[in-house]
Amino acid sequence: xxxxxxxxxxxxxxGALAIGGCASGSGPDPAAAWRNPGAGxxxxxxxxLAHAILAPNPHNRQPxxxxxxxxxxxxxxxxxxxxxxxxxxxNRQITLGCxxxxxxxDLAARExxxxxxxxxxxxxxxxxxxxxRPVAHVRLAADGAVKPDPLFRQITARHTSREAYDLxxxxxxxxxxRVVAVAPSPLTAAAVADKAGVARLIDIGARxxxxxxxxxxxxxxxxxLTRIGPAEIARHRDGIALKGPFLEGMAAIGLLTRETMGDPxxxxxxxxIDMFAKTIxxxxxxxxxxxxxxxxxxxxxxxxxxARMHLTATALGLSMQPWSMTLxxxxxxxxxxxxTQAALGASPRAPLQMLVxxxxxxxxxxxxxxxxxxxxxx
Numbered sequence: 001x002x003x004x005x006x007x008x009x010x011x012x013x014x015g016a017l018a019i020g021g022c023a024s025g026s027g028p029d030p031a032a033a034w035r036n037p038g039a040g041x042x043x044x045x046x047x048x049l050a051h052a053i054l055a056p057n058p059h060n061r062q063p064x065x066x067x068x069x070x071x072x073x074x075x076x077x078x079x080x081x082x083x084x085x086x087x088x089x090x091n092r093q094i095t096l097g098c099x100x101x102x103x104x105x106d107l108a109a110r111e112x113x114x115x116x117x118x119x120x121x122x123x124x125x126x127x128x129x130x131x132x133r134p135v136a137h138v139r140l141a142a143d144g145a146v147k148p149d150p151l152f153r154q155i156t157a158r159h160t161s162r163e164a165y166d167l168x169x170x171x172x173x174x175x176x177x178r179v180v181a182v183a184p185s186p187l188t189a190a191a192v193a194d195k196a197g198v199a200r201l202i203d204i205g206a207r208x209x210x211x212x213x214x215x216x217x218x219x220x221x222x223x224x225l226t227r228i229g230p231a232e233i234a235r236h237r238d239g240i241a242l243k244g245p246f247l248e249g250m251a252a253i254g255l256l257t258r259e260t261m262g263d264p265x266x267x268x269x270x271x272x273i274d275m276f277a278k279t280i281x282x283x284x285x286x287x288x289x290x291x292x293x294x295x296x297x298x299x300x301x302x303x304x305x306x307a308r309m310h311l312t313a314t315a316l317g318l319s320m321q322p323w324s325m326t327l328x329x330x331x332x333x334x335x336x337x338x339x340t341q342a343a344l345g346a347s348p349r350a351p352l353q354m355l356v357x358x359x360x361x362x363x364x365x366x367x368x369x370x371x372x373x374x375x376x377x378x
Contacts, residue, residue: 027231027235028234028371029234030233030234030237030368030369031365031366031368031369032369032371033050033053033054033369033370033371033372034054034156034369035156037050037051037053037054037155037156038050038051043068044112044114044140045068045072045074045140046068046372046376048105048108048109048112048114048116049066049074049372049375050108051104051107051108051152051155052064052102052104052105052108053369053370053371053372053375054104054155054156054158054369055100055103055307056097056100056158056160056306056307056322057094057097057100057101058087058088058093058094058096059084059087059222059240060238060241060367060368061079061082061083061084061094061097061225061238062082062238062369062370062374063078063082063083063097064077064078064079064098064101064375065077065079065375065376066376066377067376067377068376072140073137073138073139073140074105074136074138074139074140075134075136075137075138076098076101076102076134076135076137076138077132077133077134077135078094078095078130078135080130080131080132082094083129083130084221085221086217086218086220086221086330087212087218087221087222087328087330088329089329089330090128090329091129091130092294092299092329092353093324093327093328094130095130095135095296095299095300095303096299096302096306096353097303098135098136099300099302099303099305099306099307100303100304100306100307102118102135102136102138102300102303103303103308104155104307105138106118106304107149107151107155108152109146110146110148110149110152111148111149111152113142113143113146114141114142114143114146115140115142115145115146116138116139117140117141118136118138119136119138120135120136120297120300121133121136121297122134122136125295125296125297127296136300150315151308151311151312151315153315154311154314154315157314158310158311158314159363159364159365159366160310160319160320160321160322160367161319161320161321161361161362161364162321162364163279163361163364164279164361165282165284165357165359165360166282166359166360166361167282167284169360170284170285170359170360171193171284171285171316171358171359171360173193175316175318176193176287177191178312179191179309179312179313180287180309182305182308182309182312183289183305183308183309184301184305187289187290187298187301187302188289188291189287189288189289189305189309190287190288191285191286191358192285192286192287192288192344193284193285193286197286198283198284198285198286200343201283201286201323201340201355202281202283204326204336204340205280205323205325205326206276206277206280206281207326207336208326208333208336208340209277209280209325210273210277211325211332211333211336212328212333213269213272214264214265214269214273215264215332216262216264217330218328218330219262219264219269220262222240222262223258223259223261223262224258225238225239225240226240226242226261227239227240227241227242227368228242228243229242229243230243233368236368237370237371238368239368241367280357282359283359284358284359285357285358286323286355286356286358287309287354287355287356288344288352288354288355289302289305289355289356290302290344290346290350290351290352290353290354291350291353292350293349294349294350298353299353302353306322306353306354309356310356317360318358319358319360319361319364320357320358321357322354322355322356323355323356323357326339326340326355327351327353327354327355340352
């Protein structure tokens, strides 16, 4: 779940530019999916899927496709046209987003008294990259033993906040403990709240952002997925949403282009790196998550656990933002990837799956969503 939405904040000193939320404009409403999801749906599968598409996912690619055979089945695929080959070459982070999707699907099914029987990788686990084989087969069955999960109520309230967090009011230790406690065994989750540990991760993360922004392929991938202004945001309803009067004015007169955003040596990129360092310094704590290995099954489980952690944080009035840059596995990030793993006691065989900043922040708008129809295969 990317932090590149801050890329052009520096152009107005962090004040007049709003980043990452929805906007009004011509075309479909990019926030419509967040309001009363599933309203009017009679098929419980479609109702549950309307909640699942609100899951967090990297670069807001929403890489989810489903078939609906029969009356109670869902066959779930990763959309291979929506991968991130430059920043996520092994598709690990996309797989995490698929896990988050399955967790929200399960929560929604429970709300209707349904048990979601999920079989992962029914045609085999794809390696080294995702392919056309399904991620999961899901069957929904009525089950009187199934109880609603309180976290369901947080699905439409959960949003990723890339704002500066309040350093004067850090998360309580008890709240951090509640967030990490929802990760099930054999996953391991923990919080970092001591000053030295937080400072070390801030330093590594700031260097990681700079490395990503000065790596041509990675920077250009983000630039291609940037949606500038309400009209583009409404037309695409995915990717990196940038809006605000100043930004839109710059784009209108040609001073802001995808070419300059994707240029590692541009003034905008250098300024963004400086501004980002200031924003990330306003981080009071981190949480992290890892599993016993790096299998696709562990990646799915980690995505599901992260979704529960974020929903729990939302219920506690806390904000979260995945800190994905130095966990990316492209060659130019390798040194910082190793440094991050070592800092938190992870290993190549059992690497970190998630590193997330956490704290209190002002409310943010929901990220755009494409709507349920775009995820169901004909």
